[in-house]
Amino acid sequence: MKVLELLLNCALIIGGWCVVHCLTLKAERRKENRAKAETVVTDLLELEEAAIRFHCAPEFDGHANDALARKIQRITQIVRQRPLDKLSIDWKILKELRQSITRKNTDQSDFKPQPAGSEIVRDIRCAVDDFISRIEYKKAEIWP
Amino acid sequence: MTKTINVAREFSRYPAGRYAKDGPYTGEIFRDKHLIPALGDATAERVVIEFDGTRGLASSFLEEAFGGLVRRNGFTLGDLKERLELKSSDESIIHEVWEYIGEATASIR
Numbered sequence: 014m015k016v017l018e019l020l021l022n023c024a025l026i027i028g029g030w031c032v033v034h035c036l037t038l039k040a041e042r043r044k045e046n047r048a049k050a051e052t053v054v055t056d057l058l059e060l061e062e063a064a065i066r067f068h069c070a071p072e073f074d075g076h077a078n079d080a081l082a083r084k085i086q087r088i089t090q091i092v093r094q095r096p097l098d099k100l101s102i103d104w105k106i107l108k109e110l111r112q113s114i115t116r117k118n119t120d121q122s123d124f125k126p127q128p129a130g131s132e133i134v135r136d137i138r139c140a141v142d143d144f145i146s147r148i149e150y151k152k153a154e155i156w157p
Numbered sequence: 158m159t160k161t162i163n164v165a166r167e168f169s170r171y172p173a174g175r176y177a178k179d180g181p182y183t184g185e186i187f188r189d190k191h192l193i194p195a196l197g198d199a200t201a202e203r204v205v206i207e208f209d210g211t212r213g214l215a216s217s218f219l220e221e222a223f224g225g226l227v228r229r230n231g232f233t234l235g236d237l238k239e240r241l242e243l244k245s246s247d248e249s250i251i252h253e254v255w256e257y258i259g260e261a262t263a264s265i266r
Contacts, residue, residue: 079173082213089247107249108256116216120179 043156046096050152053091054145060084061141064114068133073124085111100151106144113140160201162191165210172211175221184221192222193230196240208245219250220257227261234262 113136169182
């Protein structure tokens with residue numbers, strides 16, 4: 014009887030430890046995923062600033078132009094890979110981000126410094142805002 | 158016969174820009190040197206364009222290369238839907254290219 018009691022206690026202790034361990038791991042993973050999503054938000058805000066700096070600069074900067082296109086691609090890749098693929102960022106959001114920054118005013122031959130409230134600047138801000146809103150919404154939903 | 162063009166391998170890993178005067182790997186040059194010859198080849202029933210492997214593909218490049226087929230070279234949306242196949246692990250690029258072809262079609266009507 015005592016052996017049975019001992020076995021039951023051991024089973025309860027091990028079972029309890031397993032449950033706590035699993036829940037802790039799950040919480041840790043959620044925290045890590047949230048942190049990764051927040052890094053993308055930071056990257057997007059940096060991209061927004063760099064893109065507006067490029068389009069509002071007095072002269073065309075080829076290096077900055079290349080860097081912007083590569084950064085957009087890096088962000089696009091990151092949100093399509095695990096675990097951030099769970100955010101289900103729609104292709105429309107990715108397309109709008111790329112278009113807002115790299116469709117107009119990105120050639121030396123027709124570059125014009127943009128004023129603060131220009132359509133290009135507004136489009137960049139809107140595309141970045143939409144992207145961040147989607148991340149925040151999905152992050153709260155799947156990794157509360 | 159299917160003709161496949163891998164942008165990164167056959168053109169540049171870093172395609173950039175719209176007009177030929179703006180660099181060696183622009184949308185206009187890709188269109189003139191790769192897309193038009195491939196689409197003009199009567200033996201190529203399908204022309205497959207692969208985008209994976211490129212770095213920093215810009216919208217201006219895509220718009221000039223593919224929208225330009227309609228705007229400047231007289232291809233129609235129907236021709237291109239029938240013969241052009243786009244491949245990319247990033248779905249947004251494929252949608253974007255078809256959007257430019259659609260916009261160019263609407264602009265010449």
